[in-house]
Amino acid sequence: MDTDNLHIVVFPWLAFGHLLAFTELSKRLAQHGHRVSFISTPKNIARVFPKIPSHLSHLINLVEFRLPNVEHLPEDAEASVDLPSDDLRPYLRRAYDGLDHQLRLFLQRASPAKPDWVIVDYAAHWVPAIASEFDVPSAYFSGFNAAALGFMGPPQSLMGISNTRTTPEQFAEVPEWVNFPTTVAYRGYEAREIFEPSALPDASGVSEAYRFGKTIQDCQIVAVRSCSEFEQEWFNLLEQIYRKPVIPVGFLPPLQRETRFLEEWKSTMNWLEKQTQRSVVFAAFGSEAKLTSALVREIALGLESSGLSFIWALRDSSGLPKEFKKRVEGRGEVLTGWVPQSQILAHPAIGGFLTHAGWGSIVEGLGLGLKLVLLPLMFDQGLNARHMVEKRISMEVPRDEEDGSFTGDGIAKTLRLVMEDEEGEAFRTKVEEYREMFGNEELNDRCVRDFVNYLSDHKRNSGSFKMG
Structure with a gap:
């Protein structure tokens, strides 16, 4: 257990794969003795934390934020799985963006014992700016692997500033910033399917790609659900195109697996x-x-x-x-x-x-x-x-x-x-x-330990915090 205990806020996007990845990371942070405030909506918290392991319950604080009402969004929809059609995803993102004032109030009320870090998901592009108001650094935690992130590209490209992809065909080829041989790219039919919903602004006001780019740009570090032993060349690429620390946190397999069937x-x-x-x-x-x-x-x-x-x-x-x-x-x-x-x-x-x-x-x-x-x-x-x-x-x-x-x-x-x-x-x-x-628990635990050691060395009062 680490002696320099931290208070870490985690703020996942409202989709099950993201919620589960943040849940596993939260449990592992708590297992190392760090205090975690897990923020989501009531329905999602009940889904991913039906029961906190007893030995971690004193370290994981479940914080409920209520989604604001948004036109076109079903009243009981709190995650993408609740949506009757994919066309409604932009309205869920708009509701998610409406949690900004609740986050600001949470951080304000935490004073003077503010969190040491906020760990955010790709969609929360507005969180790093709010956290910086309270002198709290942000980390982007990617539930995607390093290869997928590398293909998506640098923040400037994602935000439409430079090297911007403007056609579906560009998503069906290995991008110019990848400096080694690979077959990692979309097929033509995949590129056509993802282009409009990811590259063009939607009803939330910005594109999915912009959210990725802005979040990566404004966070101090990027944490990736993978390990360098598996995809070292992609981690090296991310360090080059992000120009900031990129830290593997391990694969995060389920920490505790229920073996008894109901x-x-x-x-x-x-x-x-x-x-x-x-x-x-x-x-x-x-x-x-x-x-x-x-x-x-x-x-x-x-x-x-x-x-x-x-x-x-x-x-x-x-x-x-x-x-x-x-x-x-x-x-x-x-x-x-x-x-x-x-x-x-x-x-x-x-x-x-x-x-x-x-x-x-x-x-x-x-x-x-x-x-x-x-x-x-x-x-x-x-x-x-x-x-x-x-x-x-x-x-x-x-x-x-x-x-x-x-x-x-x-x-x-x-x-x-x-x-x-x-x-x-x-x-x-x-x-x-x-x-x-x-499945190597020693390797996975080492990655998390290295990650929290970095967080401890660069927390908000260390003098090393700056935006972007």
């Missing part, structure tokens, strides 16, 4: 107990993607024709092919609603993970030594998939380069290759190698 999941547990070790595929595509009936149908056909045993976490089963559940009875289970993903992934029967390539899911899967098949759907997922394939850790489901469509047959063949075929042995060997890295 009563309602006993039938799933019993089914898993009957399966051969490492034979079952778990399929899940995160909380953000809203799968169309066509996508659900192809995924279903892929799981069915693979011949493999599987569990599929599916939010809405209405798009399933007729009699699908009957045809796979005994070999596959479809679970709807909330699913205890961490517990299922950790079960000895699970050997493969068909995933959307969200960074948190990749971290969890590799930390458990699971074979990954990647089907990226949105955001940074395409970049993550290229990164994993480049390192020969996993395989992507084949897609049409023009429209991004895929087939059940493509899913089935990729699953069988990675799980069983002789051709996939190299991937299975790589997974075991990287399990030693991603």
Whole structure:
């Protein structure tokens, strides 16, 4: 435990992947003896902190900010998962921006025992300026890996000041500031899908890219959910293009994993107990993607024709092919609603993970030594998939380069290759190698320790704080 105890405010964006990453970081900061004020909305706090581990409860303070009412935003929406359509995301960002006065009041009331640091998410581009009013330095914590950040580029490019991308095609090629060979870039169909919602100003008043750039520019340091042993060249690049310290905080796998299944999941547990070790595929595509009936149908056909045993976490089963559940009875289970993903992934029967390539899911899967098949759907997922394939850790489901469509047959063949075929042995060997890295608690703890040592050495009263 560190002797120089800090008070750290964390302020995540209102999306589950971000909330969970900030939650894991908060627990690890508290585990090192530091006091954490975790700020979010009441509904989100209840979701990610249903119970604080007893040995950390005296160090984690849950602070509820209430979202202001915003036109077009559903009344009970406090996270992107609550939105009926992606078109409403800008209004959630506008409501999030409306938390500025509550943050200012929180910091004002904390005086004279102000926080030593504020750790912010990409969307909170206005937080560093508020924190500086109280002489509190800010750190940007990225739930994205260093490769994804490197592809996104320097703050000036993100903010539209210089080297600005003005066409979707520019997102489908490796940018000029990347000074080493790589395949990390969007496909053409991905670039066309992300260009307008990320590069152009939306109803919140600024673009997603601007939020990234402004936050990175105004924070004193950047912390990244990764480690230099995994992607040293990308960390070196970030130091060059950000011109400020970039610190790995480790992969942040779940610190405590509940191993006991609740009563309602006993039938799933019993089914898993009957399966051969490492034979079952778990399929899940995160909380953000809203799968169309066509996508659900192809995924279903892929799981069915693979011949493999599987569990599929599916939010809405209405798009399933007729009699699908009957045809796979005994070999596959479809679970709807909330699913205890961490517990299922950790079960000895699970050997493969068909995933959307969200960074948190990749971290969890590799930390458990699971074979990954990647089907990226949105955001940074395409970049993550290229990164994993480049390192020969996993395989992507084949897609049409023009429209991004895929087939059940493509899913089935990729699953069988990675799980069983002789051709996939190299991937299975790589997974075991990287399990030693991603699941290495000593390495993850060392990264967090180095991070908090930096925070201690550069806290607000050290004389080294300045904006930007």
